[in-house]
Amino acid sequence: MIKKTFSYIGIFFLNFLSLLPLPVLYVFASLSYYLLYYIIGYRKKIVRENLINSFPDKSLEEIIKIEHTFFKFFSALIFEVIKLPAISDKELSKRVKFNNLEIVEAYFERGESLIAYTGHYSNWELGMMALGLRTPGKCYVIYKPLSNPYFESWFYKWRTRTGNIFIPMRQTLRALATSRNQPTMFCFAGDQTPVKGDARHWIDFLNQPTAVLTGVEKIAVQTNRPVxxxxxxxxxxxxxxxxxxxxxxxxxxxxxxxxxxxxxxxxEDIINKDPAYWLWSHRRWKHKPELQNNGA
Incomplete structure (x- = not known):
């Protein structure tokens, strides 16, 4: 009961903030940057460690500059996401421009399905919402539901507002099976960290051995959907x-x-060109190959 009450209070507050214009929310974002970076130090140690390990050739001065830019962007990102429940379709289309979308449109026109891949880079939530307005066919977004059912319901409502269909990760194969007779696009943010037991495949990513999920590739190969x-x-x-x-x-x-x-x-090429806009606060390298081998 307490969890439900506090959740609804939080949702009410978020809905109120979503009604404010973005310029006002960006003022809050600037204040949040100082709060997160200088006072709370939110995951500052993780961000610094991730950046140092990913860019061993950069000086500490360069690392700190990227770090500051990341936290400023991250603070703005939070309030951009808060705005999404109340953003209009017109505003959404104005803020996200798609190039080469005719690639997707051509597949749908031929009655073919495909797979879309992206990472937690830039404002992926805004991008997925805007995509729902532009995609001529059904777009399935594979995601990990929140553990709090009240906030999950709130997020799900506005995430699906533009026509996207959000599918929990564990229901991906079922969704593929039920939609196999119609052209669809399944969208994956493929840079998540696997749970410990699923960290079976490793690649060199950002100068570090990195555990990755291979489910997207398996689906692509089995269905022969272009990626x-x-x-x-x-x-x-x-x-x-x-x-x-x-x-x-x-x-x-x-x-x-x-x-x-x-x-x-x-x-990796995208991050190397403009590193500040990836989700560096994520514990991306919490699993290590040697630890996995020892536990085998």
Missing amino acids: IYFNMKLVKKGYYEVDCDTICTHPKDTAENQITKMCFNFL
């Missing part, structure tokens, strides 16, 4: 562009783990 990458870039505060890039057109012709490696190489 595209949604590369979302920050243009200026609150405005983004998304490039649609082809990763693989015939997955069945690829070698084992090739698609996984291609997707992570693509993400």
Whole structure:
């Protein structure tokens, strides 16, 4: 009962904030930056460690500069997401521009299905919502539900408002089976950290051995769905562009783990070009290969 009460109070507060104009929310974001970085130090140690390990050739001064830019963006990102329940379709379309979306449209026009891959880079939530307004076919977004059922319901309501269908990760295969007779696009944010027991495949990513999930590749190979990458870039505060890039057109012709490696190489190039806009506060490297081997 206490959890439910506090959840509803929090949701009421979030709904109130969502009604405020973005320029006002950005004022709160600036204040939050100082609170998170200088006072609370939210995951500051994790961010610093991730950056140092990912960019061993950069000086500490360069690392700290990226760190500051990340926390400023992260603070703005929080309030951009808070705005999403009340953002209009017109405003959404204005803030996210899609390039090369005709690649997706061509597949749907031919009655074919595909897989879209992206990472936790830039404002992926805003991008997925805007995609729902532009996609001519059914778009399934695979995600991990929140543990709090009240906040999960709140997020689910606005996430699906533009027509996207959100599917919990564990129900992916069921959704693929039930939609096999119609053209669909399944969207994955593939840079999540596997749970300890699922950390079976490792690649070199950002100068570190990294455990990765290979489920997207397995689905692509089994269904022979082409794989595209949604590369979302920050243009200026609150405005983004998304490039649609082809990763693989015939997955069945690829070698084992090739698609996984291609997707992570693509993400790595994006991060190296503009590193501040990836989710550095995530505990991405909490699993180590040697620890996994010892426990085998």
